[in-house]
Amino acid sequence: MGQRIDVNHLNVYYGDFHAVDDVNMVIEPNKVTAFIGPSGCGKSTVLRTLNRMHETTPGAHVKGEVLLEGKDLYAPDTDPVAVRRDVGMVFQRPNPFPTMSIRDNVLAGVRLNNKRIAKSDADDLVEWALRGAALWNDVKDRLDKPGIGLSGGQQQRLCIARAVAVHPQVLLMDEPCSALDPISTLAVEDLIGELKDEFTIVIVTHNMQQAARVSDTTAFFNTQGSGKPGHLVEMADTTTIFSNPQSEETENYISGRFG
Numbered sequence: 001m002g003q004r005i006d007v008n009h010l011n012v013y014y015g016d017f018h019a020v021d022d023v024n025m026v027i028e029p030n031k032v033t034a035f036i037g038p039s040g041c042g043k044s045t046v047l048r049t050l051n052r053m054h055e056t057t058p059g060a061h062v063k064g065e066v067l068l069e070g071k072d073l074y075a076p077d078t079d080p081v082a083v084r085r086d087v088g089m090v091f092q093r094p095n096p097f098p099t100m101s102i103r104d105n106v107l108a109g110v111r112l113n114n115k116r117i118a119k120s121d122a123d124d125l126v127e128w129a130l131r132g133a134a135l136w137n138d139v140k141d142r143l144d145k146p147g148i149g150l151s152g153g154q155q156q157r158l159c160i161a162r163a164v165a166v167h168p169q170v171l172l173m174d175e176p177c178s179a180l181d182p183i184s185t186l187a188v189e190d191l192i193g194e195l196k197d198e199f200t201i202v203i204v205t206h207n208m209q210q211a212a213r214v215s216d217t218t219a220f221f222n223t224q225g226s227g228k229p230g231h232l233v234e235m236a237d238t239t240t241i242f243s244n245p246q247s248e249e250t251e252n253y254i255s256g257r258f259g
C-alpha cells in the first residue's frame with residue numbers, strides 16, 4: 001500500500017539561494033498528485049526533497065519537515081538509502097543501465113540494496129515488476145538482451161519496473177513522459193493510473209492536459225520571478241484546480257496567460 005506524506009514548512013536552499021519558500025502540503029496515499037507551474041517555480045526541487053535526492057547536489061539543503069506516514073525523513077537517525085528504497089524515483093530521461101540485460105536492469109535496485117535473492121524468486125520478481133510496468137508481454141522472450149535495445153517508451157517502462165521492484169511506498173516521477181512520443185506517453189499515463197492502487201504517486205509535469213488526465217490532486221507552484229523562491233499557491237482536487245481554482249494566479253496559469 002502507498003503511504004501518506006506530510007510536508008511542513010519546507011524551505012529548500014541551493015547554497016545561499018532560497019529556492020523554495022515554506023511549502024505545506026499533504027500527499028494522500030494511493031492517489032496521483034501532480035505538481036504543475038512555470039519553469040523555475042521549484043516543482044522538481046520539492047519533488048527531490050521527498051526522497052532526499054536533492055542531497056546529491058552539493059550545498060542543497062532543507063529546513064522544515066517531510067513525514068512519511070508520520071516518520072521524519074530528515075531525522076538524524078534516518079538513513080537516506082532507506083528513504084530512497086521507500087520513496088522511489090523515475091527520471092525525465094529513461095536511464096536503464098546500458099550494459100545490463102533487461103532482467104538485470106529490473107533487479108538492479110534490489111541488488112544495490114544488498115538483498116540476496118534466489119533465482120526462482122528473482123524470476124518471479126522480474127515478471128511481477130515487468131507486468132506492473134505493462135512491459136512483460138513486450139520483453140518476456142528477450143529478458144537477457146540489453147535494456148538499451150528497447151524503444152524510448154519501453155525503456156521508461158523498464159525504469160518504472162526497476163523502481164517498483166524494490167517495493168517502494170511512494171513513486172516520484174519527474175516529467176516521466178517528456179522524452180516520449182505520444183503513444184508511449186499514453187502507455188505510461190495508463191500505467192500511472194494502474195500503479196496508484198499499490199503506490200502513492202507524485203508526478204511533475206509541464207503538460208497541464210497530462211496533469212488533468214492522470215492526477216487526482218494538483219498542486220500549483222509559482223515564483224515572483226527569477227532569483228525569487230518558488231512557493232505553493234494552492235493544492236486541491238484536480239477537477240477543482242482546473243475548473244474552479246481559488247487563486248487568480250492559478251486561473252491565469254491554467255488559462256495560458258503566462259508560463
Ligand SMILES: Nc1ncnc2c1ncn2[C@@H]1O[C@H](COP(=O)(O)OP(=O)(O)OP(=O)(O)O)[C@@H](O)[C@H]1O
Binds near residue numbers: 017038057
Ligand atoms: N542544482 C541547482 N543549483 C542551484 N540552483 C538550482 C539548482 N537546481 C535548481 N535551482 C534553482 O532552483 C529554482 C527551482 O528550480 P526547479 O528546477 O526546482 O524548478 P522547476 O519548477 O522544476 O523548473 P522546470 O519546470 O524548468 O524544470 C530555480 O530558481 C532554479 O534555478
